Every structure is written in C-alpha cells, then in structure tokens.
Amino acid sequence: MTLTVDELSVEHSARNSFGRWKRLMPLEATSPSYSRVEKLFNKGWKHREKAKPRVYAVFKVISPEGTLKPYIDYRSMVQASPSIKTLGKTDVESLLFHGTKRACLLGENINNLRLCALKKCSVCSIIRSSFDIEKCGSKHKFTRFGKGIYMTSCSSKADDYSSNGSGDAGFRVLLVGRVVVGKALKRRTNATDLTELPCGYHSLIGEPGEDLKFQEHVVYNNDAVRPAYLVVYGHAPENDSKFKAMISTLFNTPIAS
Numbered sequence: 001m002t003l004t005v006d007e008l009s010v011e012h013s014a015r016n017s018f019g020r021w022k023r024l025m026p027l028e029a030t031s032p033s034y035s036r037v038e039k040l041f042n043k044g045w046k047h048r049e050k051a052k053p054r055v056y057a058v059f060k061v062i063s064p065e066g067t068l069k070p071y072i073d074y075r076s077m078v079q080a081s082p083s084i085k086t087l088g089k090t091d092v093e094s095l096l097f098h099g100t101k102r103a104c105l106l107g108e109n110i111n112n113l114r115l116c117a118l119k120k121c122s123v124c125s126i127i128r129s130s131f132d133i134e135k136c137g138s139k140h141k142f143t144r145f146g147k148g149i150y151m152t153s154c155s156s157k158a159d160d161y162s163s164n165g166s167g168d169a170g171f172r173v174l175l176v177g178r179v180v181v182g183k184a185l186k187r188r189t190n191a192t193d194l195t196e197l198p199c200g201y202h203s204l205i206g207e208p209g210e211d212l213k214f215q216e217h218v219v220y221n222n223d224a225v226r227p228a229y230l231v232v233y234g235h236a237p238e239n240d241s242k243f244k245a246m247i248s249t250l251f252n253t254p255i256a257s
C-alpha cells in the first residue's frame with residue numbers, strides 16, 4: 001500500500017536519517033517553519049495583562065503515516081466539497097494553538113525528546129495519538145460550543161490552559177495543530193449542546209463579542225486535526241544565572257544577554 005508521504009510523517013523523516021522512534025524534531029531558529037510558528041505565537045499573544053513571553057524552541061511533531069493518512073484524506077475531501085468550491089477557497093487548513101497539561105519535562109532541553117507514559121501527561125498523549133473528542137471536557141467542565149476539539153489562534157488564551165506537572169519545568173509548552181477549518185460557522189453566543197455542524201460546514205469559529213473575549217476554533221471530527229509543532233516558551237528573569245545557563249545549553253544556542 002502506498003501512502004501519501006507528508007513532511008510530518010515518520011517515513012519522510014526516516015529518509016533524512018532521522019530515527020523512526022523519535023517523535024519530536026528540533027527546528028533551526030532560521031528555518032521557515034520556526035519563523036512561521038514564532039510569528040503566529042507573537043501575533044496571537046492578545047492578553048494585555050500577561051507579559052509576552054519569548055519563544056525558545058520549536059519542535060516539529062513527527063507522526064506515522066498511518067496516523068496522518070486519515071487527516072490527509074479528510075483534508076482532501078473538504079478541499080473538494082461543494083461548499084469550499086463555492087467559496088473559492090484554496091487553503092482549508094490553519095495552524096492553531098492548544099494548551100494542555102505537561103506532566104513530564106518533554107522539550108525542556110535537547111535530551112528530553114522522548115514521550116513519557118504518564119497518564120496525566122496530555123501533551124505526550126496528543127503527540128502519540130493525536131487529539132480525541134472523547135477527552136473533551138474531562139478537565140474543564142464548561143464546553144462553550146459542545147463536545148469538540150478546541151483550538152485557538154490566540155496563543156495567550158491557549159497559555160491559560162497550559163500547565164506544568166513537574167516543579168523542575170523552567171519553560172511552558174503549547175501544541176500547534178494543523179486544523180481543517182474549511183468553511184467555518186461563525187458564532188458569538190454559546191451553544192453548549194452542539195455535537196455536530198450544519199451540512200456544508202467543517203468547523204466553528206467562536207468570535208469575540210458577546211460571550212467570548214478571544215477567538216476559538218472547534219472541530220467535531222478527530223480527523224480534522226493533527227499535532228504539528230510543539231512551542232517551548234517562557235520568561236527569562238533578569239540576572240537569573242540558572243535560567244540563562246539552561247537557555248544557553250538548549251540546542252547549544254547562544255542567547256544574547
């Protein structure tokens with residue numbers, strides 16, 4: 001069986017002599033993907049009351065082709081759907097943030113790239129098996145637009161849901177997902193009982209205004225999203241030599257003082 005090779009597949013990476021077991025690939029700060037994610041992170045930091053942190057690293061999430069194939073098939077189906085053709089849209093996919101619990105120290109430095117097996121580690125679980133609608137609402141009881149997978153272009157909002165389980169964590173992390181947004185239903189008011197979208201729509205966008213302060217995107221199909229990147233970010237307190245030493249050893253990148 002020949003699968004569609006995707007740049008985020010293990011099989012593609014293996015050809016570039018990247019180990020098949022590795023699920024996170026560090027990106028050079030000068031690479032176009034790093035710049036794209038960093039720009040989205042900075043642009044999406046909308047909470048004025050929260051000081052804007054700095055991006056310290058971006059990892060590409062590598063997945064087996066068997067995991068990516070249903071996503072790529074779904075994306076193709078949406079791309080070919082009548083409602084997208086009517087809209088004249090050429091790109092149905094967006095990169096969006098998702099904040100969740102990291103129980104381990106994944107991404108904390110170049111030696112922490114193996115996924116953990118801790119039950120409470122949602123970051124590793126999502127990188128291993130992607131997002132799962134069934135887990136929606138398991139941590140946060142209120143689901144504004146019903147049972148779905150919640151993503152946002154607002155990095156500072158995703159940051160509200162990001163948490164570290166380890167006291168040794170010096171950074172924070174956010175997942176960045178590839179999301180088939182397609183034709184989006186826009187809503188300004190809550191719809192907590194929603195489980196599916198009207199015919200012809202592929203996602204929901206909650207727009208700021210009445211019930212919502214910051215934009216969020218919801219998809220109701222597990223194959224409409226896959227993890228694509230992990231962003232490592234944080235604040236470097238001035239004159240904190242321990243923090244600076246940790247940063248300078250991260251990817252052996254010298255940090256300007």
Ligand SMILES: [Zn+2]
Nearest residue numbers: 104116121124
């Ligand atoms: Zn973990």
